[in-house]
Amino acid sequence: MTQALSTEEQSKDRYFQQLAKVAEDMVEEHGKDFAAGALVLAARWVAENRLGAPEDLKH
Template sequence: MTTDASTKEAFFERLGALSDDMIAAHGRDFAMGALILAARFIAQGQPVADAANASASKIIVDH
């Protein structure tokens, strides 16, 4: 495995652990919603940290 591939693998492991933690704490719907919102922020070129401060209804309405 190349350094690039091993770095990506490490991120997937961290993402998997975070997803499992979110599911355990708040359920599958919350975990999926949070990951989708993060992906949307990435696609829009916005800092993902902004997602923590935005309301879900505002994000959904402002597409």
């Protein structure tokens, strides 16, 4: 039996689909090393709360 996804799960699934598409595009255009490095760097920025912060606050 398949269970319907909650609104939050549906939202998260859309983000995973978007990430997959971006990753596929990066691999196609620049290779796997670039794509993996870019995604790791993005994850680091998220973990360090550096997304959208003014440049002088990104330390």
